[in-house]
Amino acid sequence: MTIYVITLDTENCIGCGQCELECPDNWKMVDGKAKFEKAEIDDSAYESNKKAADSCPVTVIKIEAKDGAAPSSGDSSDEDAGEGA
Numbered sequence: 001m002t003i004y005v006i007t008l009d010t011e012n013c014i015g016c017g018q019c020e021l022e023c024p025d026n027w028k029m030v031d032g033k034a035k036f037e038k039a040e041i042d043d044s045a046y047e048s049n050k051k052a053a054d055s056c057p058v059t060v061i062k063i064e065a066k067d068g069a070a071p072s073s074g075d076s077s078d079e080d081a082g083e084g085a
């Protein structure tokens with residue numbers, strides 16, 4: 001399971017309320033600015049929080065995997081370079 005960290009640039013939030021509309025579970029408007037309740041979410045909450053981030057007109061919401069791991073797993077040493085000898 002991947003853990004994601006949410007960050008919000010509150011200063012540049014314009015208070016439009018889109019994030020709350022998209023993801024009311026984690027986003028609330030407080031004094032005209034967005035606030036999230038949980039800064040760390042798992043896969044089950046990722047989609048709705050991602051929607052909130054994508055809907056933000058000033059893109060002040062960032063969601064990143066906590067350990068920098070890509071959601072998909074796999075090794076990168078599997079190249080099929082068909083070099084002729």
Ligand code: SF4
Pocket residue numbers: 012013014015016017018019020033034052055056057058059060061
């Ligand atoms: S969608 Fe963006 S600008 Fe609008 S309230 Fe949420 S964080 Fe602020």
